[in-house]
Amino acid sequence: MSVQSAAASLTIERLTRRFGQQLAVDEVSLSVAPGEMIVLLGPSGCGKTTTLRVIAGFVQPSAGDVRVNGESILHLPAYKREMGIVFQSYALFPHLTAQRNIAFGLEMRRMPRAAIDSRVAEMLRLVKLHDFAERLPRQLSGGQQQRVALARALAIHPKLLLLDEPLSNLDASLRQEMAREIRILQQSGGITTVMVTHDQAEAMAMADRLVVMREGRVEQIGRQEDLYERPATPFVARFIGQSNILSGRLEAGAHLALGPATNLSLAGRYAAAGSATLAIRPESIRLAPPSSNDARAQGTVELCTYLGAVVEHLVRLGPEASVLVRGPGLGPDAAPRFAAGARVALHWSAAEERVFDESDRPLPAAMPALGRTAAF
Numbered sequence: 001m002s003v004q005s006a007a008a009s010l011t012i013e014r015l016t017r018r019f020g021q022q023l024a025v026d027e028v029s030l031s032v033a034p035g036e037m038i039v040l041l042g043p044s045g046c047g048k049t050t051t052l053r054v055i056a057g058f059v060q061p062s063a064g065d066v067r068v069n070g071e072s073i074l075h076l077p078a079y080k081r082e083m084g085i086v087f088q089s090y091a092l093f094p095h096l097t098a099q100r101n102i103a104f105g106l107e108m109r110r111m112p113r114a115a116i117d118s119r120v121a122e123m124l125r126l127v128k129l130h131d132f133a134e135r136l137p138r139q140l141s142g143g144q145q146q147r148v149a150l151a152r153a154l155a156i157h158p159k160l161l162l163l164d165e166p167l168s169n170l171d172a173s174l175r176q177e178m179a180r181e182i183r184i185l186q187q188s189g190g191i192t193t194v195m196v197t198h199d200q201a202e203a204m205a206m207a208d209r210l211v212v213m214r215e216g217r218v219e220q221i222g223r224q225e226d227l228y229e230r231p232a233t234p235f236v237a238r239f240i241g242q243s244n245i246l247s248g249r250l251e252a253g254a255h256l257a258l259g260p261a262t263n264l265s266l267a268g269r270y271a272a273a274g275s276a277t278l279a280i281r282p283e284s285i286r287l288a289p290p291s292s293n294d295a296r297a298q299g300t301v302e303l304c305t306y307l308g309a310v311v312e313h314l315v316r317l318g319p320e321a322s323v324l325v326r327g328p329g330l331g332p333d334a335a336p337r338f339a340a341g342a343r344v345a346l347h348w349s350a351a352e353e354r355v356f357d358e359s360d361r362p363l364p365a366a367m368p369a370l371g372r373t374a375a376f
């Protein structure tokens with residue numbers, strides 16, 4: 001089935017948009033390869049929707065450029081940009097049936113009737129709504145309306161597909177199903193796509209690459225592995241998955257003093273001193289009885305929570321800090337469980353810890369045991 005368009009590349013260069021004093025988008029640059037799906041991700045107000053709206057042509061930038069296949073599109077009005085757009089609210093015409101909604105963009109382009117009919121039928125099959133062609137939007141479920149919106153966006157063979165929080169009005173189980181369907185359609189059609197979401201799990205599940213935004217700026221661009229395993233800043237570490245973020249003073253390149261009575265020994269060695277932040281994933285920490293040697297820290301279990309597939313411990317390291325520890329709940333590698341009040345030792349390796357300097361830049365680690373520099 002064809003949703004194939006000649007896949008386009010998208011380049012955004014130093015895009016800036018002010019609203020009065022407010023800098024909504026601040027020199028954002030990124031490139032999207034033909035057929036690639038990029039997800040803009042970040043907390044509310046970070047500028048992702050404004051970026052998408054500039055690409056769509058609904059908002060003019062204050063500075064910068066947007067290019068499709070190398071050519072600036074800023075002079076083109078939205079309707080001439082050949083972009084398929086799916087909004088959070090679906091924005092279907094309430095008085096038009098599913099098939100008339102899908103046909104709308106084709107009618108606007110004055111496509112011959114027979115070609116429209118065949119394209120609409122193809123789209124209805126693609127989104128599995130061929131039995132619902134005559135229904136009005138209010139006679140369709142949220143997921144079905146979403147599919148109509150997607151079919152309408154794809155029907156015009158868009159150069160780019162723009163998705164603005166497309167799943168946020170669906171319930172949790174339908175979200176996952178729709179996320180997979182959209183991703184399969186996007187990949188099989190090779191459609192260059194930009195999606196906006198504030199949901200990191202959704203972003204991780206759907207993107208080829210993610211763009212983490214914060215206060216109008218790009219914090220990091222990368223594949224899931226890059227962001228998860230090598231976050232560029234503590235903000236990314238916190239935003240992508242879960243991380244324990246511990247701030248303190250780096251001493252002798254090997255210890256992090258979290259407070260007067262709370263110290264931990266780092267797994268790597270760092271050629272720096274002063275304020276520093278450690279980011280460590282809950283699943284990177286292993287707990288053992290306190291007698292074990294070479295522990296990174298000691299602590300007291302405050303809470304042990306068995307969640308089936310995983311078991312979580314909240315461990316207090318001292319008055320200033322506690323960490324979340326997560327391990328497999330089942331199977332031969334199941335993590336040992338410790339009751340509240342138990343003293344435990346915490347272990348992790350240099351490859352699993354990430355230390356940032358006072359400007360939130362990652363510090364390279366030398367791993368003493370291996371005698372080489374970690375590839376951070």
Ligand code: ATP
Pocket residue numbers: 019022023024025042043044045046047048049050051198
């Ligand atoms: P959300 O997830 O809440 O939609 P977002 O990351 O998409 O947030 P934007 O909608 O791009 O963020 O908004 C970025 C900033 O620009 C916000 O501070 C917002 O208040 C401001 N902003 C956006 N549109 C306008 C506008 N039309 N007029 C004034 N300020 C605006």
